[in-house]
Amino acid sequence: KRTNRILLHHQNALSAIVGQIITGEGSKEEVATLLRSKLEEWPTDLIDWEIDNRHRIDVHTNDLLPNQFLEVLPVSEIRFFEWSNSPYSQITGGDGMREEMPSGYLYAYWWARHYGLI
Numbered sequence: 828k829r830t831n832r833i834l835l836h837h838q839n840a841l842s843a844i845v846g847q848i849i850t851g852e853g854s855k856e857e858v859a860t861l862l863r864s865k866l867e868e869w870p871t872d873l874i875d876w877e878i879d880n881r882h883r884i885d886v887h888t889n890d891l892l893p894n895q896f897l898e899v900l901p902v903s904e905i906r907f908f909e910w911s912n913s914p915y916s917q918i919t920g921g922d923g924m925r926e927e928m929p930s931g932y933l934y935a936y937w938w939a940r941h942y943g944l945i
Contacts, residue, residue: 841935848942859944862935866945868903869932875921878905883917894918 844862880886881894889895892915899914912919939945 841931844935844938862939868901870903873927874923875925876923877920879918881917
């Protein structure tokens with residue numbers, strides 16, 4: 828249950844659906860609303876461009892960890908398709924020479940469809 832609360836804070840569509848399935852925490856409507864909003868924010872351009880957010884003054888930085896934010900930015904503002912890296916990183920991405928797989932989006936979408944959340 829603790830892990831599910833942390834992952835919901837990260838606003839990850841795939842973690843939200845997995846947490847709902849495993850723990851049953853959160854109402855079906857809450858999880859469905861989060862899923863819809865996160866899936867709608869998912870970028871259609873899957874090219875692995877570098878994204879440098881160090882210049883942003885609207886987000887608080889972490890004084891203990893260099894190049895880390897204190898909160899998670901929306902998925903449309905960071906390169907974070909697989910959710911296997913830190914969602915708090917200020918600098919993400921690559922050189923634009925590869926394309927990410929859409930599996931993070933597809934897993935969340937089809938699980939949500941299967942469980943009747945969307």
